[in-house]
Structure formats: C-alpha cells, structure tokens
Amino acid sequence: MAMLMKTIDETDAWTAFVKRDRSWDGRVIGAVRTTGIYCKPSCPARRPRRENVDFFADCEAARAAGYRPCLRCKPDAVGRDREAVARAVQLIEQSEEAPNLAGLAAEVGYAPHHFQRLFTRDVGVSPARYARALRAKRAQAELTEDKSVTEAIYDSGYSAPSRFYADAKERLGMTPSAWRDGGRGETIRWTVVASALGPMLVAATAKGICRLTFEDDERSLRRIFPNATLVEDDGSMGELVEGALAAVERPAAAPDLPIDVAGTAFQEAVWRELRKIPPGETRSYAQIAAAVGKPGAVRAAGSANGPNHVAVLIPCHRVVRSDGSLGGYAGGVERKRKLLEAEGCDETANARVAMRLF
Numbered sequence: 199m200a201m202l203m204k205t206i207d208e209t210d211a212w213t214a215f216v217k218r219d220r221s222w223d224g225r226v227i228g229a230v231r232t233t234g235i236y237c238k239p240s241c242p243a244r245r246p247r248r249e250n251v252d253f254f255a256d257c258e259a260a261r262a263a264g265y266r267p268c269l270r271c272k273p274d275a276v277g278r279d280r281e282a283v284a285r286a287v288q289l290i291e292q293s294e295e296a297p298n299l300a301g302l303a304a305e306v307g308y309a310p311h312h313f314q315r316l317f318t319r320d321v322g323v324s325p326a327r328y329a330r331a332l333r334a335k336r337a338q339a340e341l342t343e344d345k346s347v348t349e350a351i352y353d354s355g356y357s358a359p360s361r362f363y364a365d366a367k368e369r370l371g372m373t374p375s376a377w378r379d380g381g382r383g384e385t386i387r388w389t390v391v392a393s394a395l396g397p398m399l400v401a402a403t404a405k406g407i408c409r410l411t412f413e414d415d416e417r418s419l420r421r422i423f424p425n426a427t428l429v430e431d432d433g434s435m436g437e438l439v440e441g442a443l444a445a446v447e448r449p450a451a452a453p454d455l456p457i458d459v460a461g462t463a464f465q466e467a468v469w470r471e472l473r474k475i476p477p478g479e480t481r482s483y484a485q486i487a488a489a490v491g492k493p494g495a496v497r498a499a500g501s502a503n504g505p506n507h508v509a510v511l512i513p514c515h516r517v518v519r520s521d522g523s524l525g526g527y528a529g530g531v532e533r534k535r536k537l538l539e540a541e542g543c544d545e546t547a548n549a550r551v552a553m554r555l556f
Contacts, residue, residue, distance in 0.1 A: 391443065483520070
C-alpha cells in the first residue's frame with residue numbers, strides 16, 4: 199500500500215471503473231489483488247469486489263507494486279496513445295494545409311477510425327475540427343493586421359475563400375470583415391435590465407447572445423465592437439432577456455439560450471465542459487483540465503474563463519479552487535457566491551467537490 203498515490207480520490211476512481219469511463223483512461227490505474235493484474239478504467243472485464251482493488255496514478259507505479267498488465271485492455275498502450283495524439287497535434291500545427299485523417303493516422307501508426315476516437319478523447323475535438331479551429335485562429339490574427347480579407351484568408355492556410363467562409367460561419371459568428379473591423383457591418387441589439395445581481399447588460403447578434411455582463415453599459419459594448427451598429431432593444435429581445443434573467447435568478451428553470459461566441463479549440467473545449475456542470479454543483483480547475491484531456495493545463499483552464507463574454511450562460515462561476523475557496527470571477531467574488539447560493543451550492547460542498555484531486 200505504500201506505493202499508492204494519496205492524491206487519488208478512490209471513490210471517484212472506483213466510480214470511473216464501474217462506469218467503464220474512457221475519459222479516465224491514462225488518469226488512474228486499478229489493480230486487482232486477487233489476480234495480480236492492473237487495468238485501465240474502460241476495461242471490459244468483469245468488475246472485482248471493491249475491497250480487492252488498489253488504485254495507482256500510472257502503470258509504472260502499479261508494476262512497481264508487483265502487478266502485471268491486463269492482456270485484454272492493454273493499459274500500457276494508453277501512454278503510446280497519448281504520445282501519438284501529441285505527435286498528431288504537432289503535425290497539424292506545422293502543416294500549411296490540414297492533413298486528412300487517413301494520412302494523419304498513418305503517420306502515427308493507427309487505423310483512422312480508432313485514432314479519431316483517441317484524438318477526440320484527449321483533445322476534446324476531432325482532428326478535422328482542431329485543424330479548422332487552428333486555421334480560424336490564424337485567420338483571426340491575420341484579419342487584425344492591415345491587409346485585405348483575401349490576403350488574410352490565404353496567409354492563414356486556406357486553399358480557397360469558400361473554405362474560410364464556411365469555417366467563419368461555424369466558428370466566428372461574424373463575417374471576416376466584421377471580425378477584423380470590430381463588428382463592422384454587424385447589428386448588435388442590447389439592453390440593460392435589473393437583476394438580482396445588479397444591472398445586467400445583454401447584447402445579441404442575429405445568431406445569439408454575444409455579451410452578458412454586470413455593471414456594464416453601451417460604452418463597454420462599444421469598446422469590444424467599436425464599428426458595429428449598436429441598437430438599443432425595442433422589446434424584440436424579450437425571450438433572450440427573460441432567459442438570461444432566469445439563468446441568474448432561477449437557474450434550475452433556465453432555458454438553453456443561443457450564444458454567439460468563439461475561441462481557440464482549447465477554450466471551446468473548456469467552455470463545453472463548463473456547460474456540462476449542472477446547477478448546484480462545482481468543479482475544480484484541475485477537474486476541468488482533466489476533463490478536456492489536459493490534466494497538466496490547470497492554469498490554462500483557468501485562463502480560458504477570461505475570454506468568456508457570456509457570464510452565467512457559460513457558467514465559469516461553477517469552477518472553484520482545489521482547496522474549496524471560490525477563486526476569482528470577472529463579475530466579483532460576491533456575485534460568484536450569490537450565483538452559487540441561488541443554485542443551492544454552499545462553500546462546504548465546494549470544498550468536498552473540489553478536493554477530489556486526480
């Protein structure tokens with residue numbers, strides 16, 4: 199037992215094994231005392247009794263304790279899988295044009311469909327979507343420079359304008375010129391309403407809510423979209439505003455509102471995980487980093503909250519520090535506390551959830 203890693207929450211680890219949760223593969227190893235075999239969480243073998251299972255941080259620790267690898271789930275292959283994904287990410291980032299799945303999988307020694315699953319599990323998005331996100335990010339950077347849209351499209355790696363416009367529609371929300379020129383050509387409707395947390399700014403494009411903040415007004419919106427046409431709401435935003443108020447004051451009954459935001463592939467993976475956290479529950483930054491397949495990127499997971507323009511709708515207030523304390527919040531720690539209280543969450547519960555370290 200001396201080789202066990204004390205930072206593993208064995209209750210969570212056992213739950214992952216019972217559910218055969220693939221997202222835990224590579225994060226914990228279960229070793230069965232009665233057979234002397236260690237497995238990854240997703241192993242299809244019949245589950246032993248809980249009292250016969252030890253948990254380790256990795257295969258090396260399990261081997262050092264005298265266990266041998268399972269021949270059915272091949273837990274030692276997880277490390278090779280992760281190396282292959284890391285190599286694929288490098289290849290995508292170094293390529294001027296996005297490599298196709300077959301070529302990418304062949305380069306790292308895997309069958310295409312199997313590698314697609316591995317990549318998506320570790321990165322949070324498919325290889326194709328990661329490549330599109332990377333090109334869109336490059337295009338966004340190019341569009342902020344003093345060059346034409348066409349130049350920006352080709353300089354960021356697109357083979358044709360049509361491909362960029364397809365990606366822009368999916369990821370950027372606004373047209374390329376609008377993105378480059380601070381919203382030029384876009385109409386953004388906005389209003390400020392009273393909420394339980396103070397004055398709340400709600401702004402939306404035709405696609406969805408693009409800004410939700412507290413103690414802000416038209417001036418702050420103008421700084422973000424200096425060249426957009428800003429129109430004060432005449433009542434047409436009623437459903438969006440009511441939904442936003444519900445998200446603040448009645449989170450359990452809040453509707454699923456459309457949003458118009460975009461970020462890097464990593465930021466969007468973090469935001470997707472945040473939106474999975476049910477009202478009344480919290481996660482630590484470490485848990486979010488692990489959930490997107492990047493357990494070492496705890497600080498980056500926290501930083502991904504900064505570009506979140508739609509407070510509450512992407513619920514970064516549900517992420518707390520590993521010691522259970524609330525941590526920072528763009529709207530102020532007191533608002534964060536009140537949001538969690540409205541969801542039925544208390545700081546004691548925060549501490550219990552957040553201290554589940556992997």
